[in-house]
Amino acid sequence: MLELADELLERVRRGIPFVTATVTGVAGSAPRQPGATLVVDADGAVLGNVSGGCVDAAVHEACQTMLAGDHEPQVLRFGYSDADAIGVGLTCGGTIELLLRHHDPAAEPELEAALAAAAGDQAGTPTSGRAVAVATVVRGPSGRLGRTVVVRPGVPVAGSLGDAVLDRVAGARTADLLHAGQSGTVELGVADSYCREPMTLLVESSTPAPRLLVFGAIDHAAALARLGSFLGYRATVCDARATFATPERFPGAEVVVDWPHRYLRAQADAGLLDGRTVACVLTHDPRFDLPLLTAALRMPLAYVGAMGSRRTHEERLARLRDAGLTSAELSRLHSPIGLDLGARTPQETALSIAAEIVAHRHGGSGVSLSTGVPIHHGAPSTGALALSS
Template structure:
């Protein structure tokens, strides 16, 4: 949903009616993950994607029906359906989508949601999608308050409590509760889209490789910061794609920066006086990925210094160095691709091997220790 917000906000502000189709459940090799959204305006204009082209035509027709009737629909497409091949979903996956009408009267708090996302404030939207007379009702949830209602105070309280936990970890999915929020019942399905701030990528070392890593980090949907102690190199002109360019000693900056399980730390400094104290801190944070550039010889020297400084073998095992997957990369851009590939593999538990040489599912659940980092620029949220 996140990536269509800027497009639907003008529609909402102008008082236009539109239908939003959102992927709420997937099975097997579905082409888009949970949270992917597509909007159809009353003029017929379409934005977003729910399947990369497989079922958009069929979803468009459902959206037009919802625009006409105002009644939400929960629809499913997959190879097990009679019309699977007619709509084009031949990859073996199954998608379930909730299609709902949106306008200024039905969803008055959409402007507040858009503002929160733009200001990087965490916010979630919970919608009843099945099992209740209140299908389509919404609850907007922040860490400290709620707006609107799902139909009852007890249901609101139960959903808000669980949704705040999802919001903290940036996860999106379905909650199953009783009609009054009972934990041991599952009559009601509530879809929660978590619009927490995008995950952070912090690139240490203002070198040419850092510029390429910053570009691919933005492409993957990260909020990118480049940090270097040298003001001559750490400039916005050299790193136009970065959200922030910070002039500071790397370990001082990291010590004052919030880091969570979705944070990616890329150490490209190539200088022991920078990277050893930096890695000593980085490997003791909850960051989902810590990588450091350098030769195998440099890596060995770094490990020895870090051991001298008291880091345990368990902490050292978290370090990805030399950084990146073995793609034979040489240029800064190729190296950035190899680093991005390793980050994605680390977050989702991939093997890094060619898919043609594997038998595991192509799409998999994230590692329990690494909440998923959904690429905002590639995957609608």
């Protein structure tokens, strides 16, 4: 639901009821992962999708039925093994489970605050976005199915699962995932003494956009910053040369005139970098590269890449070793930066860099899917399920 925060916030503020169909678990190959949501509002508008098309029509019909009638939460399952697989089943061979919920903004006061935080909007004033997580009971006693709690740092837990002890436990477990910037499922079992029947919570986390730091005010940087913004990163271009580092050359990106290593350290000291931050060094000039990479490779960043030829790379490695970097620290450097796409233009080069960043983030191999490598990586960690009829 939080992936549609901008659109849903507007509907909540207008008091428009809507039904959400949220993926709560997947088995096998499935196009969308837990947390993906399709929404149908009382005006008939449709937002999002849950399957890339193959079951969306059937889910849309179920949402319309819920809007017009029974508002109790409902579980739907679709899979290739269904008798009507050709009509609404997942032709990719997987199985998905969804939870349908009816939302009345007037009856859910915590909903607006959660959506506002995820959308980066508070009382109509845009911000950079704030961390928020929504935990929903997706499996368990029928009386608790669909109940939610909302967790935001420094704010009391909102909503309720119907029991004060459960609320505290769910809030703490949800806060752990939010702190890690992760979405996923949380199991609350009978053995924990928190509930009489086992329950599964789907935790949807929304955190401020990760940082993409591009060092070097060149044409490749402009293309990479645009592509990074498209992928959901907050892009910054930094260069010590004020003549080249201008907002006009890098629309949509934050532009900083400073020595790259000094800016990076200042951002780290201010707590503005984290384990999702990506740093791309495009200057291939030792005056900038060496102090910058020496600092970056000693920080817990998600990805550090540097542009340059293979000869430049070998010379750079030698200088970094002389500067005291260890083999373990140097092994984190992606250089020459990017995947082999045969790129020629700045735009194509930016695509090759972005592709490597995505592959590194999700454990992808970077090879053609036609070779038989897995299409979906990491599905079990987001709530894989074993379904029974």
